[in-house]
Amino acid sequence: MTAASAATTAGAATAGFTTAVPTDLAPHELRILVAVDSERGFSAAAKVLGLTQSAVSHSIRGTERKIGAVLFERGRKGATPTAAGATAAAHARRVLRLLDTLAAEARGAERGTVGGVLRIAAFRSVALYLLPPVLERLTARHPGIEPEVRVVRELGAGTAGEVAEGRADIGIATIGATSPVPAGLIGDVLIEEPYSLVHPAGHPDPRSLPLVDWHENCGSYTRTWWAGQEWIPKATVLTEDDGAVLSMVSRGLGMAIMPELSLNGAPDGIEITDLGPERPSRSVGYVTTPELASTLAVRALIRELRAAGKGAASEARLR
Incomplete structure (x- = not known):
């Protein structure tokens, strides 16, 4: 037995669980697990599910025995998921979603439609x-x-x-x-979104203006490009979203460097200038x-x- 496996076994034994227990969890147990994780408490989860607190507690204890790990830390402030609990809750949501999808796709196959x-x-x-x-x-x-x-x-x-x-x-x-x-x-x-310089229309030297930015603006690749541009100053205005950036720029409060999607519906008073062939871009895609x-x-x-x-x-x- 390795040191890691020995530690895992000891931890499970300390919690009163055995290892390598066959996991045979029913959908209602998964729903209770997800509810406790979402509501951060047994009472709150019970209220959402229409169950008693004792029923929720009993179910979670049974789930912990089946999994062989402590899923929640119980305390005065409620139930805080452990690392095992957070992982289990994520998998539980995905399993429950597959059960929903199973029903929707079966109905669709029968009717020749896509739905849900x-x-x-x-x-x-x-x-x-x-x-x-x-x-x-x-x-x-x-x-x-x-x-x-x-x-x-x-x-x-x-x-x-x-x-x-x-x-x-x-x-x-x-x-x-x-x-x-x-x-x-x-x-x-x-899609690949190119970045452009956005500034008050008609400004004689937009690159001299203060920078208006927001936290989501770009990733490490674009920031590396920014770092190599001596004319780009440190942001003096940091807003919550790209809409606020555009509003600030339209009022003449600064310039910004923004991706293409964010420039849809730009307000009056804004001018968009191409940053040239070496301009950065942002890759937007899907994940599932x-x-x-x-x-x-x-x-x-x-x-x-x-x-x-x-x-x-x-x-x-x-x-």
Whole structure:
């Protein structure tokens, strides 16, 4: 036995569990696990599920015995998931989602249709400008699909994290060489967004203006490009989103360097200047789980996203 396996065995024994226990979890146990993780408490989970607190506690203890690990730290402030608990809850959400998909796809196979809820995580500019026409075409072709869009800041785990945690079926994320598709997920690039200089219209020397920026603006590749540009100052205004950046720039409060999607619907008083052939770009793509990638609704959305990406590339070449 290795030191690591010995430590694991000791930890499980300390918690009163045995190792290598066959895991035979029922869907209702998974739902209780997810509810406790989401609500961060047994009482709150019981209220959401319409159960008693003792029933929830009993179920979690049974789940911990079956898994062989402590899933929640109990305390006065509620139930905090352990590392094992967070992992188990993420898998539980994905399993429950597959059960929902099983039913929807079986009904679709019988009727020759594609239907059911399709959960999408997207960051702000994608939700505002890329998704609406895509979802319009998707639902026109497949009226039975019910899109649910959740806007998520593309920071930290971002939209890909929503997919990995089982909260979304597909995420529109910034991916590429410096932001690879996270382990355990699959995906591909849809569009390349070039960056441009955005400044008050008619300003004689826009590069001399203060920089207005926001946290989600770009990844490490673009920041490396920025670092090599001596004319780009440190941001003096840092806003919550790209819409606030555009508002600030339109009022003459500074200039910004922004990706193409964020410039849709730019207000009056703004001018957009090309940064030249060496300009940076941002790769926007989709991520999903291997098990959901083959489902009819996800495949239908990916087809529409690819078509939109090709259209955007064609427009960029014409410009």
